[in-house]
Amino acid sequence: MILFGSSMSPFVRKVLAYANEKGIKLELRAMGLGSADPDFLRASPLRKMPALMDGDYTVADSSAIVQYLEALHPDPELIPADPRQRGTVIWLEEWADTMLSGCGGKMFFNRIVSPTFLKVEGDLALADKAEHEELPQVMDYLEKLIPDSGFLVSDRLTLADIAVASPFANFQHLGLDLNRWPRAKAFADAILARPSFAAIIVGEKAFFAKIAAA
Template structure:
């Protein structure tokens, strides 16, 4: 099974970590910037990452890939079978994918991706707005709901934790100050310290010169 895309993307990182927590070996292929891999384009004609291939099956989008992996390898279950907690897991994934990433994306792009990989000038006004206005309310939300168990659902690791923790790696690469949110900071650090994430995050830090 092949996952296409750099793990600097929270979506790619989430997919690779999910597979690792399943005990799966997922090959990760990263295209050279500006030269998309034809195999990736076959999986993802609209260039949405990650792309995915398993034999003759190919698809894109992290949620679609994770749904496939969960159905193909149901144990250990990472999407709770309980109807309410399954719905909550889907909500937390949506929260991470469409709300947190949307808020943090402009900061990560302007401070890291644009200047380092695309020769773009940082739009500091956009970055500062994300840092000071858009992201903090989301961290306030998380700070108020993280259980003492350190897991969002069922006192165990689920897709909810994998999805929510993934964007925190990007905040870490940005040296984002999380001191106002100690519970969220400790929660994310613990999830990102798991072997499924740790090697990915370390590799990304080396790529960024950290």
């Protein structure tokens, strides 16, 4: 199976970590913004990352991809069968994709992606507003959700944990101070330290270190 995208995207990183937890081998085909790769364009009609190609089958969007992977490889179960638990997991994935990643994306794109990769000055005012006005709201919400078990749903690892933790790698790259939210920070640090995430993030940090040294 081929996954198109860059792990710098929290959505691509989510799929990679999810597949790692399942023991599914994905070949990451790196895609930059505006890629004209024909396989990618066939797999992603909206030209957004990630997209998956499995033989002659293609599917785009991280949520659709993880549902496909779950159906192909139901063990270990990362999307609960219990109706209420499943509903909560899907809600938290949606919240992470829209609110958490949406806020983080404004900072990451304008402070890192735009000046580093596009060679264009980012909208720093928009990034600052996201950090000081949006981030506290989403983090306050998450801080209240973290149970003592350290897992968001059913006291075990689920898609919810993977989806919510994934944007925190971008927060690390941004150097954000999240100590104001100790439960949320400890939760994210623990999930990102799992083998499914750790190697991905090590590679990302090495990439940024190489750029800084150039």
